[in-house]
Amino acid sequence: MDTIKIILADDHTLIRSGLKALLSFSPEFEVVGEAEDGLTAIRQVEEKRPDILILDLSMPNMSGIDCIKEIRSRGLVCSILVLTMYDDEEYIKEVMRAGADGYLLKKSADSELIEAIHKIYEGKKYLNESISQTLIDSLLRSAPLKSDMTDPYILLSIREREVLRYLAKGFTNSEIAEILSLSPKTIDTYRSRIMNKLNIKKKSELVNYAIEHHLFNI
Secondary structure, three states: OOOEEEEEEOOOHHHHHHHHHHHOOOOOEEEEEEEOOHHHHHHHHHHHOOOEEEEOOOOOOOOHHHHHHHHHHOOOOOEEEEEEOOOOHHHHHHHHHHOOOEEEEHHHHHHHHHHHHHHHHOOOOEEOHHHHHHHHHHHHHOOOOOOOOOOHHHHOOHHHHHHHHHHHOOOOHHHHHHHHOOOHHHHHHHHHHHHHHHOOOOHHHHHHHHHHOOOOOO
16 A cells, blocks of 8 residues: 655644644554645655645745645645635635645544545545535526637537536546446546647646636536
8 A cells, every 4th residue: 555645734733733643543644744834835845745735724924825826836746635724715716726636624624634635645626515515605606607609618518518527526537437327438538528628738727617617506
């Protein structure tokens, strides 16, 4: 079993200690570094090259969001799980657009942290249930999309739009194939077409596109 290397970034020592204790119950996790502010978190990521950074939003010297943006701009490869007390929908959207891979409330950490780590380690996005409902409610309150022929989404077929929504929610090709009663190879073909039509190169951009264009409630 591969060891998942993790860095903990939170300005509260007790929070870091609690997370470290929680992760210590499983030999698959190794905490390779800790940081109490954003600048230290970036240095730790550069030096330790972790698989996952667990990051608080509110820290000295550099905010969590700015920390995410800086890590992405430097091309540092690691999955980022934001662990915070803030459940405001605008925070959630801004954090995910900045390049985070997951968003988890601290009050849910004891029950959902391990699942969240596994999801983003596998390359999926993670939002805990209450946050997902917050976003869905927000999207349902939003004004419907206007038909704009300049939007490449118009070029997608009904099936391609369906596959896009599942991809954006973090489903794998095999999982989508099972849901839609298609072969994984067919889903892979749809995925290639979708990314070409939308001029999207990375999977993370699919999630941003889906959020920005209110596709989760369609």
